[in-house]
Amino acid sequence: MKLYSYWRSTTSYRVRIALNLKGVSYETIQVDLVSGEQRAPEYVAxxxxxxxxxLILEDGRVLTQSLAIIDYLDATIPNFPLVPEDPFERARVKAAAHTIAMDIHPVNNLKVLTHLKSRYGLTAEDGIEWFRHxxxxxxxxxxxxxxxxxxxxxxxxxxxxxINLVAQLYNAHRWGVDMTSFPRLLEIEKRALALPAFDAAHPENQPDAS
Amino acid sequence: MKLYSYWRSTTSYRVRIALNLKGVSYETIQVDLVSGEQRAPEYVAxxxxxxxxxLILEDGRVLTQSLAIIDYLDATIPNFPLVPEDPFERARVKAAAHTIAMDIHPVNNLKVLTHLKSRYGLTAEDGIEWFRHxxxxxxxxxxxxxxxxxxxxxxxxxxxxxINLVAQLYNAHRWGVDMTSFPRLLEIEKRALALPAFDAAHPENQPDAS
Known part of the structure; x- marks a missing residue:
């Protein structure tokens, strides 16, 4: 498989972790979000x-959206199930995942920050405060x-x-979120990053990290 | 089942449609987001x-996050499946759903708008432009x-x-998004709203609509 990915993108980080936990080897193709490669017509197609x-599958079919990709991987690769089988337990895990994936990440996306700065004049400092909030x-x-x-x-x-939590915590550290109220989350992160699947997926261990 | 819901919330609208398509009868409990009832300690619990x-299940168990709730309903109520069985087809449907649920809705949430206005001084007009963008x-x-x-x-x-599209289109009309480039989406909406499950879930048909 081929993964179009940007090292600091937390949604890319989620899929890298899932691929590693599943034991899937994949090729990384860098998409530099800062220089705007995601807006190139070939990529937008x-x-x-x-x-x-x-994610480009072995047969060339294309999947987008990190959680839809992870759902596909989990449905097709039995190794290391990523959600519980019981529907209620699964919904609880998904609700927590969505608290990161819907309530934090989209609002803290690079494109949202860029738009806030260019259109509404937010400063770099405002942007950091926005992220932390x-x-x-x-x-x-x-x-x-x-x-x-x-x-x-x-x-x-x-x-x-x-998977969602650990990826978001990378951003939390990057932007200096005060984590003193969240000891449990830091413990989980520590345990996760001790696992090779998480460590290999970490932004700073990517080929395009700078 | 009991659904804590606000008439204009598009995430509530999604779950109402799913419950109706599944043929589940439920009681609506209003949570007035404008007056802040969602911040009452009993509700935050x-x-x-x-x-x-x-969503409060018959046995009192609690589920949050609209797409996790819909996943639970789809897993436990076979009537009217909401995603394809084939993992690739399902991931395509989910990717489109997430394009609404992750790339549009969270950024256009009422709490985000309120924060933009109170903290960064955006005007009501800026807010409408933000939504439309x-x-x-x-x-x-x-x-x-x-x-x-x-x-x-x-x-x-x-x-x-x-389900995600039709709910979001309610907001699009409310905020005057120019839909001339999206004839296909309007056709889908028209077909959907002709179905009783969608019509009964529509914001303006809710008991708390004003």
Whole structure:
């Protein structure tokens, strides 16, 4: 498989973790979001929302949207299931994953920040404050959704919720979110990053990292 | 089941459509987002992200996040499947649904607009422009993801993608998005709203509509 990916994109990071947990080897194709490669017509033909990641399957079929890609991987590769089989437990894990993927990430996307600066005159400092605001709110909700007594978010092995969390925490550190209220999330992150699947997917371990 | 819902919330609208398509009867409990009922401590205990919808199952268990709730309904109620069984086809439908649910809706959320106004001084007019910008971008991408020759987004009956689309189009009309480039989306909406499940879920047909 081929993954169109940007090293710092947390949605790319999610899919890299999932591919690694599933034991799938893949080729990374860099899409430099800062220089605007996601807006090149050839790329937009693959990914009309002009974002990363895009996954090209072995037979050339194209998938977009990180959680739809992960759903496909989980349905087709039985190794290391990423959500529980029980529908209620699965919905709980998905609700936590979506608290990151819908309530934090889209609002803190690079394209949103760029638009806020260019159209409404927000400063670099405003942008950092904006990022911190939505992460702090979202992490409070995420932490409140977790059961007690497990090593990861919902169990003793990582799942879809942890994939979303760990990717978002990269951004939290990057933008200096005060994490003192979220000790549980930091513990989960530490355990996850000790696993090769997460470590190899980390932004700073990507070929396009700078 | 009991659905905590706000009439104009498009995420509540999604779940109402899904419940109706599945043939589930439910009780609506109003959460007035404008007066801030979502921040009441009793409600936050159910829904830590302080949003709607929240679904209370017959046995009292609680589910949050609209797409996680719909996933649960689809897994437990076989009537009217909302996503294809084939993993690739399902991922395509989910990618389109997520183009609405992740690339448009979270950025156009009421809480984001309120924060933009109160913290960064955006005017009411700026807010409308903000809404229109993200909807126009997202609808372009959504339309590009659709196959030709079907009555709804991906087939001849509505699915998860249509549920997300139709709910978002309510907002598009409300905020005056120029839809002349999106004739296909308007045709899908017209067909969907002719169905009782969509019509009964429409914001203006809710008990708390004003």
């Amino acid at each position: 693959l990914n009309p929302i002009k974002g990363v990641p895009t 939505w992460m702090t709110e979202g992490f409070q909700a995420y932490q409140a959704l977790l059961p007690d007594g497990v090593a990861f978010s919902f169990g003793n092995r990582p799942d879809l919720a942890d | 159910l829904n830590p992200i302080k949003g709607v919808p929240t 993200w909807m126009t971008e997202g609808f372009q991408a959504y339309q590009a993801l659709l196959p030709d020759g079907v009555a709804f987004s991906f087939g001849n009956r509505p699915d998860l993608a249509d």
